[in-house]
Amino acid sequence: MLHQFYPQVPHPYRFELNKDMHIAAAHFIPARSAGKCANIHGHTYVINLTIAGDDLDNTGFLVNFKTLKDVVHKRFDHTLLNEDDQFGSEEEDSADTFPTTEVVARTIWQMVQSELDKKQNKPRCVQVLVRETPTSYVVYRPKEGDFR
Numbered sequence: 784m785l786h787q788f789y790p791q792v793p794h795p796y797r798f799e800l801n802k803d804m805h806i807a808a809a810h811f812i813p814a815r816s817a818g819k820c821a822n823i824h825g826h827t828y829v830i831n832l833t834i835a836g837d838d839l840d841n842t843g844f845l846v847n848f849k850t851l852k853d854v855v856h857k858r859f860d861h862t863l864l865n866e867d868d869q870f871g872s873e874e875e876d877s878a879d880t881f882p883t884t885e886v887v888a889r890t891i892w893q894m895v896q897s898e899l900d901k902k903q904n905k906p907r908c909v910q911v912l913v914r915e916t917p918t919s920y921v922v923y924r925p926k927e928g929d930f931r
């Protein structure tokens with residue numbers, strides 16, 4: 784596992800947890816303007832989740848690292864992202880659902896936060912980093928209004 788430094792997200796919480804994972808997945812961007820990325824190709828995505836909160840659960844966790852891995856890695860590892868319900872695979876689909884790095888990062892935030900919303904200690908996912916290639920990554924940071 785690659786150990787890297789990530790962009791810091793300012794937040795007011797006492798605890799901050801980070802979970803890294805690698806996901807081997809294929810995708811394509813179904814738009815002529817995507818150039819070579821319109822062809823199916825694969826990446827080893829590097830994902831970093833940042834979770835923050837003031838309170839721990841009754842195990843002493845902000846959230847179990849395994850829960851985070853289950854939500855993201857189990858769902859997407861060794862898949863074609865375009866075949867997942869979360870993403871579009873046709874040029875006529877909304878560009879907002881194409882599995883670009885930006886949309887993948889936002890989608891992962893939505894999935895992780897909806898899992899965290901089930902917890903009584905109410906942790907928040909304050910940053911999702913998705914690295915698609917050694918030279919390209921996106922950081923997604925939710926706004927206050929994005930939380931329930």
Ligand SMILES: Nc1nc2c(c(=O)[nH]1)N=C([C@H](O)[C@H](O)COP(=O)(O)OP(=O)(O)OP(=O)(O)O)CN2
Nearest residue numbers: 812819820824826882883884885915916917918919
């Ligand atoms: N804003 C975005 N631009 C691009 C995305 C994206 O998701 N968001 N995706 C791609 C391609 O899918 C591609 O996988 C990554 O492109 P790129 O970084 O250009 O890859 P290269 O290896 O060719 O880049 P080098 O500069 O040679 O390292 C394209 N754009």
Ligand SMILES: [Zn+2]
Nearest residue numbers: 820824826915
């Ligand atoms: Zn790609």
